[in-house]
Amino acid sequence: MTVEIICVGTEILMGNIVNTNAAFLAEGCAALGLNNYFQTVVGDNEERLTWAIKTAMGRSDIILISGGLGPTEDDLTKEVTAKVTGHNLIEDEYSRKAIEEFFKKRGTKPTKNNWKQALIPEGGRAIPNPNGTAPGILLEEKKCTLILMPGPPAELRPMFEQQVAPYLAERSEQVIVSRTVKLCGVGESKAEELIKDLIDSQSNPTIATYAKIGEVHIRVTAGAESEKEAKKLLKPVVKEIKSRFGNKVYSSEVDETLEEAVVALLLENGLTVATAESCTGGLLSGRLVNIPGVSESLKTGLVTYSNKAKRKLLGVKKATLQKHTAVSRQTAEEMVKGLASMSKADLCVSITGYAGPVAEEGQEIGLVYIGCGLKGKVRVKEYHFTGNRQMIRDRAVVQALVLMREAMLEYFTENQTAEKN
Amino acid sequence: MTVEIICVGTEILMGNIVNTNAAFLAEGCAALGLNNYFQTVVGDNEERLTWAIKTAMGRSDIILISGGLGPTEDDLTKEVTAKVTGHNLIEDEYSRKAIEEFFKKRGTKPTKNNWKQALIPEGGRAIPNPNGTAPGILLEEKKCTLILMPGPPAELRPMFEQQVAPYLAERSEQVIVSRTVKLCGVGESKAEELIKDLIDSQSNPTIATYAKIGEVHIRVTAGAESEKEAKKLLKPVVKEIKSRFGNKVYSSEVDETLEEAVVALLLENGLTVATAESCTGGLLSGRLVNIPGVSESLKTGLVTYSNKAKRKLLGVKKATLQKHTAVSRQTAEEMVKGLASMSKADLCVSITGYAGPVAEEGQEIGLVYIGCGLKGKVRVKEYHFTGNRQMIRDRAVVQALVLMREAMLEYFTENQTAEKN
Numbered sequence: 034m035t036v037e038i039i040c041v042g043t044e045i046l047m048g049n050i051v052n053t054n055a056a057f058l059a060e061g062c063a064a065l066g067l068n069n070y071f072q073t074v075v076g077d078n079e080e081r082l083t084w085a086i087k088t089a090m091g092r093s094d095i096i097l098i099s100g101g102l103g104p105t106e107d108d109l110t111k112e113v114t115a116k117v118t119g120h121n122l123i124e125d126e127y128s129r130k131a132i133e134e135f136f137k138k139r140g141t142k143p144t145k146n147n148w149k150q151a152l153i154p155e156g157g158r159a160i161p162n163p164n165g166t167a168p169g170i171l172l173e174e175k176k177c178t179l180i181l182m183p184g185p186p187a188e189l190r191p192m193f194e195q196q197v198a199p200y201l202a203e204r205s206e207q208v209i210v211s212r213t214v215k216l217c218g219v220g221e222s223k224a225e226e227l228i229k230d231l232i233d234s235q236s237n238p239t240i241a242t243y244a245k246i247g248e249v250h251i252r253v254t255a256g257a258e259s260e261k262e263a264k265k266l267l268k269p270v271v272k273e274i275k276s277r278f279g280n281k282v283y284s285s286e287v288d289e290t291l292e293e294a295v296v297a298l299l300l301e302n303g304l305t306v307a308t309a310e311s312c313t314g315g316l317l318s319g320r321l322v323n324i325p326g327v328s329e330s331l332k333t334g335l336v337t338y339s340n341k342a343k344r345k346l347l348g349v350k351k352a353t354l355q356k357h358t359a360v361s362r363q364t365a366e367e368m369v370k371g372l373a374s375m376s377k378a379d380l381c382v383s384i385t386g387y388a389g390p391v392a393e394e395g396q397e398i399g400l401v402y403i404g405c406g407l408k409g410k411v412r413v414k415e416y417h418f419t420g421n422r423q424m425i426r427d428r429a430v431v432q433a434l435v436l437m438r439e440a441m442l443e444y445f446t447e448n449q450t451a452e453k454n
Numbered sequence: 455m456t457v458e459i460i461c462v463g464t465e466i467l468m469g470n471i472v473n474t475n476a477a478f479l480a481e482g483c484a485a486l487g488l489n490n491y492f493q494t495v496v497g498d499n500e501e502r503l504t505w506a507i508k509t510a511m512g513r514s515d516i517i518l519i520s521g522g523l524g525p526t527e528d529d530l531t532k533e534v535t536a537k538v539t540g541h542n543l544i545e546d547e548y549s550r551k552a553i554e555e556f557f558k559k560r561g562t563k564p565t566k567n568n569w570k571q572a573l574i575p576e577g578g579r580a581i582p583n584p585n586g587t588a589p590g591i592l593l594e595e596k597k598c599t600l601i602l603m604p605g606p607p608a609e610l611r612p613m614f615e616q617q618v619a620p621y622l623a624e625r626s627e628q629v630i631v632s633r634t635v636k637l638c639g640v641g642e643s644k645a646e647e648l649i650k651d652l653i654d655s656q657s658n659p660t661i662a663t664y665a666k667i668g669e670v671h672i673r674v675t676a677g678a679e680s681e682k683e684a685k686k687l688l689k690p691v692v693k694e695i696k697s698r699f700g701n702k703v704y705s706s707e708v709d710e711t712l713e714e715a716v717v718a719l720l721l722e723n724g725l726t727v728a729t730a731e732s733c734t735g736g737l738l739s740g741r742l743v744n745i746p747g748v749s750e751s752l753k754t755g756l757v758t759y760s761n762k763a764k765r766k767l768l769g770v771k772k773a774t775l776q777k778h779t780a781v782s783r784q785t786a787e788e789m790v791k792g793l794a795s796m797s798k799a800d801l802c803v804s805i806t807g808y809a810g811p812v813a814e815e816g817q818e819i820g821l822v823y824i825g826c827g828l829k830g831k832v833r834v835k836e837y838h839f840t841g842n843r844q845m846i847r848d849r850a851v852v853q854a855l856v857l858m859r860e861a862m863l864e865y866f867t868e869n870q871t872a873e874k875n
Contacts, residue, residue, distance in 0.1 A: 314743020322735020
């Protein structure tokens with residue numbers, strides 16, 4: 034069963050608002066096992082809206098239309114839908130009462146325009162809208178079903194979830210279930226190469242890779258008659274993918290972020306952490322603090338942007354800064370060591386680099402050193418990031434998280450081996 | 455001149471990501487005076503992408519296509535565009551070199567897939583992509599122009615702004631010029647009320663308000679035959695708006711952010727700054743460090759998330775934490791005072807609050823205290839923010855910037871008055 038989404042609104046075409054309705058409806062349909070092949074945005078314009086609805090009716094089973102149900106003359110969705118499907122608009126008694134109630138509750142009176150919202154195409158059915166004055170409309174035609182919903186997300190979302198989704202679920206033949214395997218420390222091309230045989234040989238589940246900053250997500254999606262059946266199809270494929278990437282897999286939970294995985298490792302193992310940031314200026318600690326519960330682990334975070342701060346707070350030697358500059362392997366190492374000594378944290382991380390935009394003589398924009406010390410063992414890695422100042426900083430933060438994770442995993446492996454011996 | 459936007463990506467159809475590219479491109483086109491009547495989303499599917507491109511070519515002058523330029527086999531946009539327009543794909547020497555450079559800089563090697571990204575339709579022109587390996591493509595056909603851009607926003611946005619927009623501007627008949635008056639410390643309804651008469655009486659320029667986190671932007675847009683003419687229309691309206699909001703206006707430059715305005719005030723007046731953050735965990739210092747040149751001003755940034763860190767680094771009294779808790783006016787004040795004494799910075803800011811998601815007994819999620827001390831004078835403000843953890847933190851950072859700005863402006867006014875006396 035295919036579904037098509039049409040969003041009506043000049044403010045979307047002007048770029049004044051981001052079309053979050055389309056994403057919301059698409060996600061809801063995907064979860065119901067409905068295939069969405071087209072999304073269209075048109076303005077409040079009779080000719081173009083007519084084209085969009087006619088085109089959709091010729092190729093999709095279900096058409097979700099949002100927007101253009103308001104009380105003003107601009108709002109044409111209902112009128113155009115009635116015209117295209119050859120129905121008259123008639124007053125819906127339930128909707129008229131709902132509008133009366135809505136205004137009564139607010140202690141105000143409806144304007145003449147508001148009564149327009151009680152009209153629906155003959156043969157259609159009003160969908161109650163407890164959050165506004167525009168009811169939705171469900172219109173079952175011979176070859177397809179049209180579902181009209183109001184544009185404001187605060188009205189559309191509950192209407193879809195509570196009334197439209199259950200209707201669609203009854204009509205859907207299949208259930209779709211996805212799992213996402215999240216990798217860090219490996220590029221997209223490389224990742225794809227490693228599972229190319231799986232991607233090529235699979236049609237259900239399907240496998241797709243998505244590049245994020247410093248990460249690659251592999252989504253595995255299966256469709257089946259029941260959730261249980263779909264999960265059964267997913268399981269061996271997810272397992273195989275995980276085994277190919279080993280500890281590059283940091284999570285396979287849809288909501289878990291890289292910083293969450295890092296903080297979980299810290300907390301599970303009772304490790305404390307401290308950060309000293311130069312070019313990232315607190316973005317790393319800011320991401321760690323985004324995880325509730327990190328207070329038990331994060332001992333301190335320092336922003337040591339100037340040389341003075343590096344010397345004063347971390348004890349980086351003047352000679353080191355003079356000889357090797359602030360952006361050097363040596364400085365990153367001294368930052369970690371100084372941080373360890375002042376904070377007494379188990380895991381200490383330093384970031385120093387040139388984020389641009391202007392390079393002084395001898396500086397390479399994008400050159401970043403990240404230092405990471407865990408219980409005395411210090412490693413420093415050199416990176417050459419591309420992009421603007423913001424991107425270089427974001428990439429540095431992600432790589433710091435990757436390095437922290439690697440250091441911990443290595444340490445745990447060594448300790449396990451040591452324990453066994 | 456009409457422009458049409460096609461976004462390619464299964465992840466948009468699945469609702470995994472919100473289509474921010476369409477909004478970004480639409481906004482950019484509107485600013486250039488181009489009319490956008492259609493936006494379409496299709497997946498990485500030959501048949502449907504072919505239909506979308508053919509349909510757009512039949513009705514629009516310029517077609518902006520984003521996504522599907524990656525190195526993997528899924529990525530079809532270039533191949534389909536070449537097929538629809540009847541061109542072969544040929545290797546573009548410039549793009550090949552750019553890809554070589556990109557990997558050389560990173561010290562890694564391109565995979566076989568990456569070379570696919572150097573192919574462009576014959577007769578087309580590669581658009582350099584300094585932020586990734588997929589170049590854009592400009593293809594001028596008889597009746598319309600196709601412009602292909604990579605899907606990742608971090609690559610698409612600079613490519614559009616720096617290379618595509620100037621090209622489109624040359625082809626647009628009308629010049630649209632916008633000015634944005636940026637306000638902080640005032641809400642959207644209040645702002646709109648104050649200029650309602652202007653909004654209602656104007657059609658060219660038009661005036662629209664946009665709410666951002668902690669800010670309100672008022673965009674004034676004029677269309678005319680020449681830039682000079684458009685600017686002439688804008689000038690008196692912008693002047694009037696500015697006069698109505700006084701020093702709530704922090705900028706009327708399109709690119710200037712609130713943190714930039716704050717850093718500019720610091721640097722112009724030779725003031726140094728230091729931060730001590732609890733619930734925001736370094737996000738404030740991270741935003742300050744985003745401004746090049748801040749190193750002259752930012753003495754130090756501390757993340758004091760735990761009570762221990764507040765005591766050890768800032769000298770907050772144990773009794774204060776016990777009596778008033780970490781989230782209190784008293785703690786925020788002691789944090790500022792301790793920070794001033796350890797950092798010797800002129801302007802010291804502290805943030806402490808409950809960002810959630812789980813409130814312990816007696817805690818109100820969203821309660822945040824921000825302390826701000828300038829040359830000895832300390833003020834602490836109490837805030838009650840709404841939203842999730844991330845939103846509360848973002849709002850706190852913006853309000854800290856607003857408070858820093860207010861403190862400086864007040865100080866300068868007092869000092870000027872003092873000098874005059």
